[in-house]
Each structure stands twice: as C-alpha cells, then as structure tokens.
Amino acid sequence: MTALATRAGLPALLARLHGTPLASWAATLPDLLADKLARGHGDLTRWQAAVDALPALDARQRELAETFHLAGPCSDAQRAALEQALKGLIPWRKGPFELFGMHIDTEWRSDWKWARIAPHLDLRGKRVLDVGCGNGYYQWRMLGAGADCVIGVDPNWLFFCQFLAMKHYLPELPAWHLPLALEELPASLEGFDTVFSMGVLYHRRSPIDHLLALKDCLMRGGELLLETLVVEGDAQTVLVPEDRYAQMRNVWFLPSVAALELWLRRAGFVDVRCIDVSVTSVEEQRSTEWMRFQSLPEFLDPQDRSKTIEGLPAPRRAALLARKP
Numbered sequence: 488m489t490a491l492a493t494r495a496g497l498p499a500l501l502a503r504l505h506g507t508p509l510a511s512w513a514a515t516l517p518d519l520l521a522d523k524l525a526r527g528h529g530d531l532t533r534w535q536a537a538v539d540a541l542p543a544l545d546a547r548q549r550e551l552a553e554t555f556h557l558a559g560p561c562s563d564a565q566r567a568a569l570e571q572a573l574k575g576l577i578p579w580r581k582g583p584f585e586l587f588g589m590h591i592d593t594e595w596r597s598d599w600k601w602a603r604i605a606p607h608l609d610l611r612g613k614r615v616l617d618v619g620c621g622n623g624y625y626q627w628r629m630l631g632a633g634a635d636c637v638i639g640v641d642p643n644w645l646f647f648c649q650f651l652a653m654k655h656y657l658p659e660l661p662a663w664h665l666p667l668a669l670e671e672l673p674a675s676l677e678g679f680d681t682v683f684s685m686g687v688l689y690h691r692r693s694p695i696d697h698l699l700a701l702k703d704c705l706m707r708g709g710e711l712l713l714e715t716l717v718v719e720g721d722a723q724t725v726l727v728p729e730d731r732y733a734q735m736r737n738v739w740f741l742p743s744v745a746a747l748e749l750w751l752r753r754a755g756f757v758d759v760r761c762i763d764v765s766v767t768s769v770e771e772q773r774s775t776e777w778m779r780f781q782s783l784p785e786f787l788d789p790q791d792r793s794k795t796i797e798g799l800p801a802p803r804r805a806a807l808l809a810r811k812p
C-alpha cells in the first residue's frame with residue numbers, strides 16, 4: 488500500500504467496515520486506490536509535498552459540532568510552517584477551518600449551509616456517505632453531529648489532499664475520503680444509513696440515474712439528503728442552460744423544487760420533503776485570500792443581482808430529504 492493510501496487511513500477503514508454490507512467493497516479499495524494513484528494528476532506530487540510539510544501538532548482541543556476549530560500548543564515558527572503548507576493547497580473552496588490560531592477563510596461559508604441543514608437530521612450512530620464531498624468540510628461536521636463514520640467520495644485530487652491535511656491532525660477520527668466518482672462505486676452497495684449529495688446533481692447529465700445510484704448506496708429505510716440548484720416553478724419546470732450558468736460550463740438540469748420532489752418519487756424514494764430553499768448571497772460565496780479566482784459577485788449581473796451574468800435566475804439552492812422504502 489502506498490504511503491498516501493496509508494495516510495488516507497485505508498487499513499482503519501477496512502477494519503471499520505469488517506462485518507458490514509460494505510466489507511467486500513472495502514477489500515477492493517487498496518488495489519483501486521493504488522491504480523488511481525499510479526495514474527494520479529500532474530499536481531499531485533506538489534500537493535502531496537504540501538501535506539508532508541505540515542508540522543506535527545497535537546490538536547488536543549477540538550470543536551466540530553458548532554464549527555471546525557482545532558487548538559493546541561503551537562509556536563510562531565510552527566504556525567508559519569502550517570500556513571505555508573496549507574497555502575500550498577490553495578484554492579480552498581469549502582470551509583472555513585480554524586486550526587492552531589490560523590483561519591482559512593474559504594470561498595464558501597459552508598458552515599452557513601450546514602446550519603440550515605443539520606437541524607433536520609439525526610446523524611447519531613449513522614454510517615454516512617457524502618457524495619461529492621469536496622475537501623471533506625461537511626464530513627468533519629457530520630462527525631461533530633454524532634455520525635459513527637463518514638466516507639466521502641470525490642474525484643478531485645486537490646480536495647483529497649486538503650482532506651488529508653485535516654486528517655493529519657485528526658488521524659483517529661472515523662472519516663475517510665476516497666478519490667472516486669459515485670459512478671465508480673459498485674451497484675447495490677446498500678450499506679449506508681444516510682447518503683448526502685450536495686452540489687452534485689446539476690453537474691450530472693442524467694439526474695434521475697444519479698438519484699437511482701444514490702438510492703443504491705442506501706440500506707432499506709436509509710435517508711437521502713439532496714442539495715442542488717433549483718429554479719422557481721411547478722412540477723414540470725426545469726431550466727437547461729444553453730451554455731454556461733454563473734460561468735460554470737458543466738451545469739445541466741436546474742429543476743423547480745416541485746419537479747425535484749417528483750423526480751425523487753419517480754426514482755422510488757418516499758417521505759420526500761423540502762427542508763430549505765435559500766438564494767446564495769455574495770457573502771456566502773466570494774473570493775478570499777485563500778481562493779483568489781473570481782466568485783459569485785463577478786458571476787452575477789452587476790445591474791441586477793437577481794440574475795446571473797448570462798441573464799438566468801441567480802443561484803437558489805434547495806435541500807430535500809427522502810427515504811428509501
């Protein structure tokens with residue numbers, strides 16, 4: 488097993504999943520990951536070096552329930568080394584993270600989204616899958632909400648390395664990040680109590696197939712939390728952008744909440760309900776020192792912030808809960 492796979496905590500993951508419906512899948516992961524790592528990504532060596540440069544620090548105080556905050560003894564020299572290593576993993580999109588007196592001011596206030604969603608969930612003792620987990624920000628917050636273990640999948644190698652940076656300080660916590668797309672999981676895993684898909688559906692060309700794949704990961708009675716971009720309208724309203732949406736190229740389907748509820752029911756979910764609809768503000772998504780590219784303020788029409796720069800409805804996101812019967 489490569490050093491990176493070991494650092495990703497695969498041996499502990501295999502031990503954790505022993506005796507569960509996920510055990511046979513887990514057994515395939517070392518080879519799968521080794522194969523992925525061999526093909527890697529051009530920048531992976533640089534990002535890996537940044538993770539390797541993180542100073543050894545004891546995060547003896549941790550707060551994951553209310554926010555992400557780690558603290559413990561840290562000299563000025565160690566804090567400078569920490570900052571340099573973490574800046575080697577820029578851009579930081581999801582967060583914020585507070586560690587050893589350093590604040591990573593990420594592009595997104597992901598804590599705001601979590602505050603809207605978390606009160607509607609009971610994750611205590613649950614085995615959770617976070618599809619499109621990004622850098623794992625929510626995985627740590629899910630543990631803070633009492634989840635028993637959280638596996639995230641996301642094919643992005645930078646986000647994988649950002650996750651490893653946090654795991655460096657929380658090595659024994661039951662969170663794992665696998666650099667895989669949902670489509671790379673086997674059919675009918677049926678091993679999770681709760682599955683999250685946040686910010687992924689609109690990137691999929693076949694949204695109903697995405698819902699079916701998420702259902703396949705759930706045990707009977709398990710719960711899906713689906714969060715995605717929506718538009719206003721009735722059960723037959725869906726926006727398909729002609730080209731870009733808020734400058735993003737790979738956006739396909741933006742349904743209304745009613746249409747999304749219908750899709751979920753057609754995909755075989757029950758107890759479908761919308762728990763939140765929020766228009767994304769320019770305070771929630773913006774450029775920062777840790778993400779210097781353009782962000783939402785530049786993607787909206789400067790004369791009319793209710794529209795994107797392409798003249799489409801500005802980002803509005805809905806979170807829905809649904810159960811697998």
Ligand SMILES: Nc1ncnc2c1ncn2[C@@H]1O[C@H](C[S@+](CC[C@H]([NH3+])C(=O)[O-])CC(=O)[O-])[C@@H](O)[C@H]1O
Nearest residue numbers: 581618619620621640641642643668669685686687
């Ligand atoms: N097929 C796929 N399988 C798994 N992951 C994928 C796939 N396609 C894209 N991704 C990943 O899905 C994430 C979408 S971001 C949401 C992050 C977090 N969930 C959030 O809710 O902030 C979008 C946003 O900013 O909302 C990216 O990290 C992709 O690499």
